[in-house]
Structure formats: C-alpha cells, structure tokens
Amino acid sequence: MTTSDEDPVWRIAVQVADCFSQGGYAFVEDDMIDSLAATLRTFLERAGISTSDDVTDLRE
DSSP, rough: OOTTTTOOOHHHHHHHHHHHHHHTOOOOGGHHHHHHHHHHHHHHHTTOOOHHHHHHHHHH
C-alpha cells in the first residue's frame, strides 16, 4: 500500500484522522493511517462508488 502524498485515499485518511482528533472523538495514531485508508478504500469499493482510479484504469 502506498503511504505517500501520491495516494489520494491515504491523504483523505490523514484528513479524516485529523477531523476525529479535532472533534475530540478519537485519536488515530500515525501508524494506523494505512489501516484507515484501507478501510476507506474497501468502503468505496463495496458501496460501488466510482473513484478517479476507476476512470484511470479504464483509460489504460
């Protein structure tokens, strides 16, 4: 799994973690960002929500 600014889902996971902590709801440790990103990715796939990666895959 990519853990860099190149992966939009990983960047979103960082933002979600920040929202959780800013809201006083939960604190997601940095070493758990990959797991959060994987959960978000799985949610999108299972919900059938298209992403920009889907469009890129079709172009290749």
